Structures are given as C-alpha cells and as structure tokens.
Amino acid sequence: MNQPEPTTPVETTVTALPPDGDQHGAPGHGAGRRRTMSMWDKDLVRHSLGQSLRKLDPRALTHNPVMFVVEVGSLFATADAFRYLASDKMGLFSFTGQIAIWLWLTVLFANFAEAMAEGRGQAHADELRRTRTETEARKLTPQGIQVVPATALQVGDVVVVAAGEVIPGDGEVIEGIASVDESAITGESAPVIRESGGDRSAVTGGTTVLSDEIQVKITAGRGESFLDRMITLIEAGVRQKTPNEIALALLLAGLTLIFLVVVVTVAPFSTYSHAVVSVTVLIALLVALIPTTIGGLLSAIGISGMNRLLERNVLALSGRAVEAAGDVNVIMLDKTGTLTMGSRQASAFVPAPGVDERQLAEAAQLSSLADETPEGRSIVVLAKERYGIRAPDLDGGAVEFVPFSAQTRMSGVDLDGRQIRKGAADSIARWAEVEIDPQTKSTVEEISRAGSTPLLVAENRRILGAVELKDVVKPGIKERLASLRAAGIKTVMITGDNPITANAIAQEVGVDDFLAEATPERKMDYVKSIRAEGYMVGMVGDGTNDAPALANADVAVAMNTGTMAAREAGNMIDLDSNPTKLIEIVEVGKQILITRGALTTFSVVNDVAKYFAIIPAMFVVAYPGLEALNIMHLTSPETAILSAIIFNALIIPALIPLALRGVRYRATTAVAILRKNLLIYGLGGLVVPFAGIKLIDMAVTALHLVSTAH
C-alpha cells in the first residue's frame, strides 16, 4: 500500500492564527488559514542552533548517557589540546585540537537534532496558546446575564454565546443549536454544527460561534480546558519517554558501558604492548564506538513521531499511545461513515413480473426528480447511466411533486394523470391498495438480507418493481483493508445491523470479522475478549455509547466532534474527526519504531568500519604488521583517526531529515519489511562508513589538516 493519503499536506501544518492574533513574524505566512513549515524553516533552524548550545549544559545531557560521555570526552580532549599548546608541541596540538572540535560538534549536532524536533512541537503549542485570548464570557446568573472574564468561570457555570462570540471554555451545549468555527483547534475551516443533547453537544473553548445562540454549561475549570491540556501535552510529550524508548535507551547505556570498559582496558594492553596511545586517541576510539548516531537522534525520532501525528491533526494524549499504535493488531472500524459512504446509492432496478425494466427505471427517475436527497439523486443518475433516460424538462406541464413525509413514508410526482410513488414496501402497498406479488416480495426480502434498502415504485396503483439502495463501500477502502491484512492487522467492522446483513457487508468490504447488533456492552465485551487473547486493539469512536469500549482499547481515537464522554475515554483525539485516520495512526506508530530500529542497527554496525580505521592507526607503530588491517589504506594514523571522528560527527546531521521524517513504511509482511530494512540499514550501515571514512580521509589528506606522515 502506498503512503496513506494525508488529509493535510505532508509538510508540517501549523494551526491557523486567529484573525486578530499576533502574527509571530514568520516568513511564509500565506493568505490561507494555514501556515506550512518546511523541514529547514529558517526561524526554526536559528532557534535550534541557539538551543543546541544551551543544551551543552551537562545537567541537560544526563538524560542521554551516550551524549554525556561524548561531552566529558570532549572536555578531556580539549584539556589535552591545551596541554600540548602550553608545552609548544604544535603538531600534537593541531591533531588533538581538531579531534576536540569534532567531538564538540558531535554533541552539538545531537543537540541540534533534538532541538529541531522539539522546536517543531513547540511551534504547534505556541500557535495554540495564542488562540487563548482573554475572552469575556456572558455568564447566566439568577440576576441575569453578567459579563465576567473567561478565566473566572468555574465548572458548572452556564454562559450564553451568540454569533460572532468566542466560546469561553470547554463545555456542553444545554440549549440551542449553532454552527461553530473550530479552525482554531482543528485547522479545518468548514463550520460544524453543535446542538444540545445527542452526540454533538461538546464545544471547545477558543472556538467561535458563527450563527445562532447557544447556552453552554462549562465542564472544565481554568487550566483544564481541552486547549490547555493540549498545549501542556504537546510540551510534556516532548520530555516523556515511551516504554520502548526506555528499553532502547537501556540497551544504548549498556553498550556505552561496555565500550567504556573496552577503551579503558585498551590503555594497560597498549602499555603492555609498548604502544604509546594518547588520552585523546582513546577518547576518539570511545566516541567512535559508542552508539552516538542513534544516541543523538533517539529523542528526535520520538518527538517527531508525535509531531507527525499533529500534522495529521491527531492529538495523542501520551507517547505511549502512539507507540502502542504500532503494535495494534486488531482495529475496530464503524461500518457507517468509515467503511461505507454512509449514504445509500441506487444500485439496481428489479422489475415486477410483466414489467419492463426500462419502464421501472423511467418511473423511478420521474418520482425522484424533485428528491434532493443523495438517494433520490442516485436513482436519477442510475436510470441515466443504465438506460440513457434523460430527465424530461417538466417546467411546462401540469406537475405536482409529492414530498416525502414521515407519515406517508413515500414521495413521488403527479404528472399528466400519471401518479408515481416510491417508498418503503408496506407504505407503497398500502397506497396502491394491492397485495405485493410473491416475486417482488421475495426480491424485497433478498435486498434487505444483503444489507441494502429496498424501495418499491408504483404507478397508478400498479407496483412496477423495486429499487435497491445500497450502502456504498468507500473507494479504496478494500485495498486498504487488504494491505492491513498483509501487515498482520485484523479488521473488525462494528455495525448495528443484524448478523446476516452484517455478514454480507463484511464480505463485500473485506473485513476479517464483524460485530453485529453492537451495543455499548457488546462493543466493550468484544474489546475485552480479544485483548484477553493477547491482541492489541485500536478503535475509533465518537458517541457516548463508544466510551466503554474506547476506555478498554489500547489505542482509542476519539473524534473531536464526539461527546465529552468519548473524548475522556480516548487516548488520542482526531481533530478532523475522520474515522479512517486510525489506519494512518497505526502507520505513524510503526514508522517511529522502524526508524528507531533502523538507526540503532545502522549505528552499531558502523563500528566495524571505525575499528578498521582506528585500531591499526593506534598500534601500527608498536606492531608494523597491523598495517594489514588498514584495509581502507588511509593515509596516516592521524588522518585515519580524524576521518573516523569526522564521519562519526557528520553522520548525525546527515540523518536528521530521516529521523524527523521517519523511515518510509509500506503495509506489507514483516518478512518483506525486515528484509528491505536489514539490507538498507544493516548492510548499508556496514558498507557506507568504509566509503565515507575513505572519502573524508582523502579530503583530510588533500587539505593537510593533520600530519600525513606514515
């Protein structure tokens, strides 16, 4: 499967500023409501450069043992360089000084990577924070409406918000209906409807009412609003380590410890072997061996994963949930709106005995001409497509449309003495005052059984036949489900339909399983039972009835349009309220893990080449025969060591784009992914540094940076 079609541009999309907001002097702030940020945004780079210097503070580095060791090493190397300077050994000073410089750069590059990732997250948070303007609220009190600052509102207060006003806090609509602009949060400019009661009653502070007036009961106190939490989470998410990240950090710390011992013991071994090895060379060996590449990029990978979700307008309430998304192996999808279009489309005309199919189609089309519902329009279109029946121009004649009503449950047209009606089977039968013939009756039953809706069409009290209205499967969804299956992820369809209907649709869509006649309890029990089998469950929900199941799922994505209960139960919120987003979330989760694994493998196997550069250089004086290990034919011991250290430093910035963007993920079998990634990052990690170090060595030799004497 291809990279999921992003609903937003792939580049970072920062939510829009409110019209009167501070413009934060960023270049590229276009005419639209969104500002996109390229990977190397000038401001961001400048900010990150400053941050990377600030992060040199050893206290800031203690969370990263690998880089901490590099920094301590840099200090020693610097001291060593100055010692040579003081004793006027210029050749050694030049070499040691250059090593020290590259060691410092290694730390700076790692800091820069982290700062870049953090900066992108911070930019999101800043943009959100600016939307939190000091609004005034019209609070409803027994004395009438009182104007108070929004910050003074308490849980339980009721406020009145009219068109053009900003909703002062998170709450629930208790009276009225209004269209609301939620772009401040979602970046989506199309207004949404919010009304009291039902599943669309939640409103968010900072959003603007566009029409009508609503009464909102405040449900979150100061600093606890959705917006507040979102800002805190984006900022805190930056520092939270996920379980997997902790485990990897442990492994890296273990490797660092081992290599520390390796290098420390090299000193007595060299003394025993009468080989003279300076402290700086030992430090260079240590830094080359410890996994600096992954150590420097690890936190950037995690943070940028969160950012990628934000770019897709998904807010994860914890990094743990994002990581869990990669592990999800069952995803539960609502039938309506997720798998199917949610609107029924005419798919077939089935005439009654003795009736011409074309005649039925024509009658059905006529009866639907004034029907502006998607179903009605689809009948007109189908008749045109199948039989080329053009809708007649009815302006001149004596035409009277009969609109649909809840009582009659049918609609139609009276035209030149022809009375045509379409509607539910029993309504039409009642209108026509005839028994439905057995063949049509069985047609109707068959259609219902297949999960579709049958409509009967009658003309002048004669039943012409049935129209099948089918819930149409979303385009591309079948392929997407198939690729999920290939990646080992089971899909489960949730529907309120009966099991027979559900089965028919499940087979058509291509899901692995379905849950029919779903009730809140059944959904929750289903989630619990498959989790007990060891599966990790991902689920999307919006209604209050989804909340119990969401609370039990491993990755629970709540729609932003959903109820408060659903949002509370979820561990991610989709600001776009797009139910297929779950699939993208799973892919982002996997991408984070793949990127980590790929760079870890790359980093560790890199050491092989570095050994072949440094070890002969260190010992060739004591044992000239070891020149045989200098398989890259590096010019001199000094150029070899310097080249290895330069490579070690430069590989970090070279991989920053990969860390921030993530390794590409295609939903396919684990074997295929592994084979590809092992080839690129495993074998590549073995070969690339040989070439890289050789090239750097040629440059170092050409520039005479250090002694090239053999």
Next chain:
Amino acid sequence: MTWQGILQIFVLLAVVTVVGFFLSKYMYNALEGGRTFMDRVLVPCERGVYRICGIDPTVEMRWTRYVFALLMVNVVGFVILMILLALQPVLTIFNPAHMPQVPFWVNLNTSISFMTNTNWQNYGGETTLSYLSQMWLTVQQFLSPVTGICLLLAVVRGFSRHNANTIGNFWRDFIRTLLWVAIPLAIVGAVVLIALGSPQNLHAYTVVHTLQGHKQVIAQGPVASMTSIMQLGDNGGGFFNMNAAQPFAGPNAASIVFQLILGFSVPVACIFLFGKMVKNTRQARPIYWSMVILFVIGALVLYHFEAVGNPALAAHHIHLAASHNLEGKETRFGTGTTSLFENSTTTISWGSVIASNDSLTPIGGLVPLFNMMTGEVIFGSWGAGMIGMIAYAVLALFLAGLMVGRTPEYLGKKIESFEVKMAVLSMVVPSLVILVLSALSVALPAGKSGIFNPGPHGLSEVLYAFSSGVGNNGSAFGGLSSATPWYSATVGLAMLLGRFPMYIPLVAMGASLAKKQRIPESAGTFPTHGPLFTVLLTGTVVVVGALIFFPALALGPFAEQFAAHAGKLFGG
C-alpha cells in the same frame, strides 16, 4: 588441509545432530511430563529421593525461590569439595598415593571451578588428588551440568508459559535431569570407554622399570567413569593433567571420536528441547543453524591455519615437506582431528584438550579464544550455551526487530525494558570481567610475573585464561603459571562471575516473560524461524563479540600473526 580433515567436521555434525535430535525427545518426555522407557526403573528411585529429602515435586516456585534452591545445591557441593581437598591427609580412605593437603588458593580455585562447570585444572590430577577427592570431583561433574539444564528449563518456561508467576519446581527438574539424563548416559559412556581401552580401578599407581632402566610411575584409577562424565557433562575436568591426550583417557582415535559425540549430545539436544518446549520446533532451526555456521567457520579457520603452519618459517625461507604446525599436538591424532577437537572443546564448553593450545598458530589460537569470548554459545555446555544463545536472540531482536514496526517480540512475548536490562547485564558481566581482569594482569607485577611469553603471545595467554574462566570452559592455553595466588584467585572470580551473574539475570528475564500474555502470531510478526533470522543471529554473535574484543585481539593474536609473516617471533 585434506578432504578427510574437512569431511570429518561435517560427519561429526551430522552424527551429533541425529543423536541430539533423538535425545531431545527423550529429554522432553523425561523433563516436561511425558513417558519414557526408563520410567519403570527410575520412577521408584525418584519417589524414594523425594521421600528421603522431604520434597514435594508438585510445588511451583517463583524464580527467586528456584534460583535460591539452585544456589544452595551448588554451595553445598562447593563446601564439601573444599573440605575434602583441605583434609586430604586426614581422610586416608581411597588415598593410596598419600596425597597431601591442597594449597588454599588452588583449593578455592578448584572448588569454584567444579561448581561452575568450568573444571579449569589448576592442579595436576594424578599428582595432587586422592581417589576420594577425584570421586567428589566426579560428583561435582554431575551436579554442575545438571544445574545448567535447570537454568535452561527455567528460562525456556518463560516463553512456554504465559500469565504465570512460577517457573517450575527446582528439585523436580534437578532430580529428573540427574536420574533420567546424566546418570544413565554417563554409565553408557563409561562402559563404552572401558571397552575402548580406558582403565577403571581403585589400584595404587604402578611403578615399572622401563627397558631403558628408568623408573616410571603409571597413574591409574577410576579413569573411564570420570572421563565419561567429564566429556558427557561438558566438564573437561580430567583425571590426568594431560587430560584427554593422556593415553588412558584417550587411548585411540575411536575413543576420541566417541568422546566428541558424548560431549555434543546434550548441548545439541538442548536446541531441539527448546523447540519442543515452546511447542514450535521450527523455532529451534535458526539457533541450530547459527551454531552450526559458527562452528564450521571456526573449525575451518583453525584447521586452515594449523595446516598452513607457522608463517615465520616461510619468512625465514625455511621450507618443510609438510608445513603442518605439529608442535604441541598428539601425533596420533594429527592436525585435522586436533583442530576439530580444539574447536569443539571451546564451543561445547568442554575444556578437555588433546593438544597444547599455546602452540597453535596465532590465528589458530584466536578461534578457540573467540569461541569462548562470545560466551560459549556455539552449542555451549548443558543448558548454558542455549540460554546464552537465547540472550543473543533477544538482543538481536531488540536491535533489529524494531525494524518491522512493532515492539520486538520473541516467541509471542514482548521484549521490554526489563528483558533488555537482563539480557544486557548477562552480556556486560562476562566481557567486563575478561577485559578488566586481563588488563589488571598485564598491568600488575603479580599478573605479569606469571606470563612466560612476552609480547602478543603473552597477552593471548592471559586473555585465554580469563575467557576460559568466564566461559566456564576450563581449557588452558598454557604458557601461564596459573597456580599462583593471583591467577588462582582472579580466574576463580572469573569462573564465579561467568556462571551465576551471567545466567541468573536470564532466569529473571524468563520469569518476567512467563508473566506476560502471549501475542498471537500474524503476518506482522517478526519471523524467528527462517534463514533471515539465522543470518541476523549469527551476525549479532560475531559483531557483538568482535566489537568488544577487537582491540585486545589486535594486540594479541593479530599482532602475532602479522609479525610472524614478517618473520618476527616473540620467544620466551
């Protein structure tokens, strides 16, 4: 190299694979609750032991209790051995040669050695020990490999069980392994060895006058029984100082080949036992193949360098008709069999030798050294080699497994921070011990004074001693006076650290895995049964081992080999 010499590597592997495969079925039935043909005889014995010791074999243990019981058995064996060696002059029974007290440091070293399945021989067997001491050493040679199987069972149950707090009953595992596996196989082995020419008696040493008129003392005793369990249990603690090269311990080629098969049988069976225990025999394949690949590479490299001989000869324009490096080898066995044997002894953690490893060519000597440095995971000793390989598998999966886009999992169990911590710990400890103790030995006068050969060869000797100790191998490179207090104490420490601190974390890891739920396998699961995983696992063992030890090896074997090419030698 001759084709026969190469062929015998593969023939040996084929034979031990067949033996190990059938033995694994028997072991699985005996240890995991099936039925075996020995039940009729052994079940009453087992019940008797339980009754006498007051053991309830049905009680399930948490890992801490399991490990505690395991340590107790080892400590008791250790204490008894120390007392016996200290009181040798007092305990006059079975001491016809009137062996005196064993010096304290040698005693300590030997007692640790025989507790940890290292069986490093700091003593000269026939010149130091009474028959009673030798007999208890034989008992220890049963206890330590059986302990290894218990460790394996505990770790593998972490994968085979789920949502479980306990990992089995130590006493049951211990006694069944002893009764069903160790004792019957040792008896069979001893009988065959007697048939092949090894003595088995309790006579005093025979003094004979040779034709040249010299007086010669011919040592003898319960040789066959001790050799049998020494080779079967991958102990290597031989009756004689010369170990299997002594004609009574290794009377002929047939005996040597039989001893090889005996040594491989249980370690190979452990691989298949693992597959059976996790109810997926395919999972044993990559582990088997990784071990085979590493074994074959080692055997061929070792054989090649021995067959080519010493490069210094060519450098000095000395051309011999047969360039084979025959120094320190038994001419009865020649280069091919010796190379195979020495590679085997360091893969199955045997420690039994038929040559002086000190006299191998530098790279030839590097092979056994590297086999031990990687943690004796190429087959390894009873249970321990397999667990070590599982730890490598966990690390390999954690390093590369993330690349499939899921939290790494092995056999349906998620590998999380605790597992990584334990696997890393079991990897850090041994490498740290080898490097630190070797570094101290070449830095301190006490260590340096024990090195006979200066230069790179001396470093190899020191590295070998500690690798052998940590790897619980027990073979010696030679050329190092290891009976000094410094080496007795430090190698003793290495043996201790290379046993319990290396494997107990892995039992803890197993216990943590046992608690977890099993994740159903799907197309998204990292496949751990195919060639891809074999490559990954083999690569991990080599790369991790090489990364940790390359600097030390560069100054040891590599420096010596390249110097020899230039005609430079480092004489002692």
